[in-house]
Amino acid sequence: MKKRYILLLAASFAACNSEQKMTGNSDSATVKGATAQLTFTYDSVKVYSKYPVPAENGKDTSKAVISYPVFADEKINQFIEQKVMASASEGEHYTSYHEFTNAFIKNFDDFSKENKAYAQTWFMDGKVEVKEQQPQYLSLLYTYVNYEGGAHPNSVFTYLNYNPVSHQEIILDSLILPGTMPKLTALAEQIFRKNEKIGPNESLKDNYFFENDKFALNQNFSITREGLKFLYNPYEIKAYAFGVTELLVPFSELKEIARPNRLLNREN
Incomplete structure (x- = not known):
């Protein structure tokens, strides 16, 4: 192969x-x-x-x-x-x-x-x-x-x-209000668990590589037409065979997090 x-x-x-x-x-x-x-x-x-x-x-x-x-x-x-x-x-x-x-x-x-x-x-x-x-x-x-x-x-x-x-x-901190990273992380974790079909209290230890088994966002992101998208590389949070993992946070979920600018303050 x-x-x-x-x-x-x-x-x-x-x-x-x-x-x-x-x-x-x-x-x-x-x-x-x-x-x-x-x-x-x-x-x-x-x-x-x-x-x-x-x-x-x-x-x-x-x-x-x-x-x-x-x-x-x-x-x-x-x-x-x-x-x-x-x-x-x-x-x-x-x-x-x-x-x-x-x-x-x-x-x-x-x-x-x-x-x-x-x-x-x-x-x-x-x-x-x-x-x-x-x-x-x-x-x-x-x-x-x-x-x-x-x-x-x-x-x-x-x-x-x-x-x-x-x-x-453009760095992530410049897009969100000061002190809102924990809120963004918690929101992203909810989406991640839904995408991965993991229960809200289920441990990440067995199948993922997050440090201390705690979900975390990285700095590898893009602003798409749908929202704020994060990308995890092979080996970053999963085994190589699973390839990349993408996580999209819709604009509609960012209203209370986004700084007052055009990049995240929209619902396209």
Whole structure:
């Protein structure tokens, strides 16, 4: 199953042995009604290893890819790139998409030199997508999947929230009234238990990974057309096999929690 999954991912890329930067009309997108600063196109960086490994139909090549939106406003681009770089493994510091992808392939190449009998490719696939866009709110989803051997690939899904007017990152505390986090957490737990079909007093100890077996919200959120959505990654609160867990708090439930602004004070 693991091998089939990797081969399917590999098939989505064209075979090549050098670094490429891809652009084109097929990757472009413009949000209706957006200002000139918020128009964007999608671009990508792709790097391939020079050390192919045997495969069922010849040879396969390790690869690293990052695709991302490029806005007319350069400050937005800098914010996105900085957040992607900050997501790298602890102790590793990169300054650009090119440096990030090149470092991944270099790690594979160095490993291949020392382990010539190793017959498995690696891959890294990073993708930043525009999910929600308003004059004062930009929500992006950064999906990072990589494989460096082992039972399965690793995947992380991270929302990025940005105010393109003030050029500041939007954090959860800026959206809710002071002192209302416990109320939001209690409300979210009710929704979580309903979604998971757990009784109001049933323990979370056996099937979930919450610290001290107590429900908690994370900071991985997005403001959708329906409400405030939280996302838990694989391994964060459940076993890997369950994948991601999403939790939506409708706008109608946030009336007494939301700050008096446009982002959460609505019932769309």
